[in-house]
Amino acid sequence: MVKIGLEDLYTDIILDYAKNDRYKKEIPDALESEGKNLSCGDEITIYLKVEDNIIKEASFKGHGCIISQASAAMMCEYIEGKTVKQAERIFSEVIKMSQGKEYDEELIDGMDIFSDISKFPMRTKCFTLSWHTLEDALKKEKGS
Amino acid sequence: MLSSKEYERLFPSLNRKINGHNLIYLDNAATTLRPKEVMDAVNDYSLNHHANVHRSTHTLAAEATQMYESSREKVAKFINADNNEIIFTKGTTESINLLAYSIATSKILRPDEEILITTMEHHANFVPWQQVGKIFGLNVRYYNCKNGIFNLSEFLDYVSEKTKVVSITGLSNTTGQVIPVQDLVEAIRNIRKEVIIIIDGAQTVPHMPFDVKKIDIDFLAFSGHKMLGPTGIGVLYGKKEYLEEINPFLFGGEMIDKVSTENTTFNILPYKFEAGTPNVDGAVGLAKAIEILENIGMDNIQEHEKELTNYAIERLKRLDFLTLYGTLDESQQSIVSFNLKNIHPHDVAHMLNDLTGIAIRSGHHCAQPLMSELGVKATCRASFYIYNEEKDIDILYDGLKKIWEWLK
Numbered sequence: 001m002v003k004i005g006l007e008d009l010y011t012d013i014i015l016d017y018a019k020n021d022r023y024k025k026e027i028p029d030a031l032e033s034e035g036k037n038l039s040c041g042d043e044i045t046i047y048l049k050v051e052d053n054i055i056k057e058a059s060f061k062g063h064g065c066i067i068s069q070a071s072a073a074m075m076c077e078y079i080e081g082k083t084v085k086q087a088e089r090i091f092s093e094v095i096k097m098s099q100g101k102e103y104d105e106e107l108i109d110g111m112d113i114f115s116d117i118s119k120f121p122m123r124t125k126c127f128t129l130s131w132h133t134l135e136d137a138l139k140k141e142k143g144s
Numbered sequence: 145m146l147s148s149k150e151y152e153r154l155f156p157s158l159n160r161k162i163n164g165h166n167l168i169y170l171d172n173a174a175t176t177l178r179p180k181e182v183m184d185a186v187n188d189y190s191l192n193h194h195a196n197v198h199r200s201t202h203t204l205a206a207e208a209t210q211m212y213e214s215s216r217e218k219v220a221k222f223i224n225a226d227n228n229e230i231i232f233t234k235g236t237t238e239s240i241n242l243l244a245y246s247i248a249t250s251k252i253l254r255p256d257e258e259i260l261i262t263t264m265e266h267h268a269n270f271v272p273w274q275q276v277g278k279i280f281g282l283n284v285r286y287y288n289c290k291n292g293i294f295n296l297s298e299f300l301d302y303v304s305e306k307t308k309v310v311s312i313t314g315l316s317n318t319t320g321q322v323i324p325v326q327d328l329v330e331a332i333r334n335i336r337k338e339v340i341i342i343i344d345g346a347q348t349v350p351h352m353p354f355d356v357k358k359i360d361i362d363f364l365a366f367s368g369h370k371m372l373g374p375t376g377i378g379v380l381y382g383k384k385e386y387l388e389e390i391n392p393f394l395f396g397g398e399m400i401d402k403v404s405t406e407n408t409t410f411n412i413l414p415y416k417f418e419a420g421t422p423n424v425d426g427a428v429g430l431a432k433a434i435e436i437l438e439n440i441g442m443d444n445i446q447e448h449e450k451e452l453t454n455y456a457i458e459r460l461k462r463l464d465f466l467t468l469y470g471t472l473d474e475s476q477q478s479i480v481s482f483n484l485k486n487i488h489p490h491d492v493a494h495m496l497n498d499l500t501g502i503a504i505r506s507g508h509h510c511a512q513p514l515m516s517e518l519g520v521k522a523t524c525r526a527s528f529y530i531y532n533e534e535k536d537i538d539i540l541y542d543g544l545k546k547i548w549e550w551l552k
Contacts, residue, residue, distance in 0.1 A: 005163075006498045010491075010550070040490060041508040041521045063521055065488035066551070126490060 004119045010066065013113050017070035023059045023077065024069075030057070031141055035133030037125055042068055046076075046133045050141050055079050055087060060133075065126050071114065072130035078111065079134070084141055091135050098128050145440060145448050151531040154179045154436070158531060165501025168536045173317050173347060173479055173527035174505050175369045182372055185432035186425050196421055198398060212424045215431035216414070222434050223364065224355040225381050228413040232422055235378035236346040237268040239365035240311070242380060242417065243342060244272040246390040247309060248280040252340070257283065257308035262299070263513040264289040266317045269344040269365075270513060273311060292319055292517045293471055296327060303335045310341050314348030318509045318518075318525065319470030320453060320479030322348075326359050333360075340386065346370055350529075351449055351478050353442040362386055368426060372433035377426025380417070387413050394419035437530075445530055449478045452528045456480045456537045463541070465548050469518050481509075481523045484544065487551050489524040495550070500543040502526075502536070 030047040037043075044062035048055055058076040075094075079087045094111060096103040100118030117127045152158045155177045160167045169177055189211055195204035197212045213227075220227045233239045253259070261273050263286055277284035287302045289295075294316070303310070310332060315322050325343060332339050342363040348354060349364070350371030356364055363386070368377035392399055392410055396419040401409040410416045437445065457472050460482060469481040484492055489506030496502040505525045508515045515521060526540060 006495060010495075015551070039507065041512070041515070043521075063488075065490035067491075068488075120494075123490070123494060 004116050008116045009120060009123070011113060014070045015066065017073045018066040020073050023073045024061060025059050026061055027057055027059050030059075031137055031144075033133050033137035033140060035129050035136065037064075037068075037129050040064070040126075042126070042129060044068070044072060044130055044133050046072075046130065046137050048134075048137050048141065050084065053083050053085075055082055055084065060130060064129065065123075067117070067123050067126040068129050071127045074111070074114075075130050075134060078108075084138055087134070088138055091131055091138070094131050095128065098124050098131075145444055145530065148531075148533065154181065155531060156180055162501035162503075163498045165499075168500065168502045168532075168539060170526040170528065170532065170536065170540065171503045171505050172529035172532075173370070173509075173525060175375070176350070176372050176529050177531065178374075179372050179433070179436055181436060182374065182429045182432045186374060186429040189428040190425055194424070197424055198415070208424055212422065212427050215427035218431040218434050219379055222438070223349065223381060224357045226384065229381055229384055229387065231380040231382065231387075231414045231417040232427055233365075233378045233380050234376055234423070235367040235369070236344060236365045237272075237378075239378055239380035240269050240342075240344065241272045242393040243311075243363055243365070243382075243390075244276040245393050247340070248276040248282060250390040252390070253282055253308045256306055258306045259284045259309040259311065260287065260302055260307050261285075261311050262287045262289055262294065262313075263517055264292060264294055264316050264319070264321070265311075265313055265344065265511070265513070266346070267510040267512070268346070269311055269313060270511075273309075286513075289514070289517055292316075292469060292514050294321055294323055296324060296331065299328075300331050300335065303332055303339070305336055307332075307336055307339050310339055311344065312342070313344040313346070314354075315351065315477065315479075316470070316511075316514070317347050317479065318481050318511045318514050318523065320476040320481070320527075321471050322352075322475050322477050324475075325361070329360055347478070350437075352446040356381055368430040368433065371430075372436055373430035374426045377423050377430050379430075384413065387417070392416050392419070396420050398422075440530060446477070448530065449528050450474070452532055452534065452537065453477050453480060455534050456526065456528075456540075459537055459541045460544075463544060463548075465552065466544065469523060478529070479525060479527045481525045483520060483523055484548060485552075487547070489522045491551065492524050492544070492547055495547045496540070496543050499546055500539050502540055502543060504540075 027047040030049045033046045035044045042064035047059045049057035058080050060072040093103040093108045098117050157177045193207040195208040197209040216230050220230045287299050340362045343361050345364045345366040349366040362383050364381040369375040399411050399419040401411050465485045467483045470476050493504050493506035507522050
């Protein structure tokens with residue numbers, strides 16, 4: 001079995017995403033959803049601008065570790081331009097990946113830089129915080 | 145103090161490898177490692193003597209009762225209390241909840257009187273008072289520890305003829321600041337004699353000698369698992385006159401005297417506060433833990449930790465990318481809290497674990513009001529105990545430098 005080390009988690013790509021401020025902003029008049037990791041004190045707000053069922057713009061604000069910030073930035077980049085339904089499917093596959101289950105690699109192509117997250121159970125919730133917050137936002141969008 | 149080899153024999157976890165490195169356990173403020181002797185004592189009780197206590201008339205029941213009560217005696221002697229002033233609980237949190245509810249339902253406070261706590265408390269000594277205040281309409285005042293540092297004279301400005309209860313930590317679980325409890329008690333009693341003074345000893349009792357009679361406090365709460373004992377066992381010490389005055393918190397078996405459909409009267413102390421079958425395993429384990437600590441000597445433990453804490457402060461001060469919190473002087477013991485510039489504590493803690501085998505805590509340490517005072521959401525916390533040594537801090541220092549180089 002291949003040993004998974006820190007360098008598999010803290011890759012240059014993930015470090016770059018964590019530093020990338022492109023998606024770290026508020027979007028006025030957007031749909032908002034807040035998520036928290038109670039035990040860590042981490043908080044995140046997701047902003048979604050949805051028009052004709054398509055996510056035109058996505059962003060986030062909040063604080064957290066490198067993994068949570070990179071995950072949020074990558075998520076925003078990934079779901080922009082997708083329909084709400086596609087985003088729901090992406091969410092579902094990402095969660096499967098984070099749990100070490102089989103997932104549709106094609107549907108979340110590129111997200112595999114986080115595919116080892118399930119080997120770090122202490123950090124899984126850092127990775128999934130933004131995604132669970134997205135799930136909540138998508139529910140709000142469908143309910144609106 | 146014992147040698148590294150002796151500690152490795154006493155604590156099997158110290159022989160563990162973490163990602164190829166020897167485990168260095170610096171998360172003692174959360175819980176301490178378990179000595180084999182404590183678990184042997186618990187096993188011996190469980191396997192050979194287990195029965196319900198104070199109830200049946202057979203050999204096992206007599207042995208179990210004797211073991212449980214001799215554990216109480218051990219705890220009482222350890223803090224210089226009387227046996228009937230020691231109530232076994234699940235831990236510090238339950239001890240303080242018990243007290244908060246019992247004081248509230250006993251209507252001890254006049255409508256204009258106040259409960260005084262501080263913003264440096266961990267949630268176990270903050271939320272119960274805040275919540276019983278809301279539920280029972282009691283006045284709760286908060287002394288604001290500016291920059292997370294307790295200042296005795298500023299605190300005393302909050303103490304007045306209205307103050308009825310003061311509940312305060314003996315040692316901050318985040319900054320490691322030791323509160324001058326003896327001075328505090330004397331000063332409070334000079335302002336108002338009848339104040340009920342409660343010390344949250346979760347981080348104090350495991351780390352220094354503590355004499356409830358000498359200090360003259362009214363209540364003391366602490367946990368077994370932060371002083372080598374098992375989880376699920378804790379202690380509430382109370383002055384007999386107060387324990388007799390306040391209502392019990394839990395009702396049920398063992399805590400009763402006479403029960404009829406009209407009324408119930410309660411058992412004598414300490415059983416009045418120990419409803420249900422108690423955690424005998426925990427009590428037996430805690431007694432063994434106290435024996436180990438006494439053999440090392442509480443004075444020696446305090447001295448060792450002070451030296452270690454000073455050493456850690458002096459070394460970590462040299463890292464210019466690091467912010468240290470707290471007083472950073474002799475009033476700090478057993479805990480060092482810090483952050484690396486722009487790096488989240490979770491990343492630091494995870495990397496320390498994998499790169500060096502060091503276990504620290506990262507997060508808000510269940511002390512969110514204190515985090516607000518420090519102006520942060522979370523910190524890294526290294527906390528020391530008997531088995532830690534200077535070389536652990538050297539490895540921490542090198543590990544932090546490596547992490548900074550990687551993530552800066």
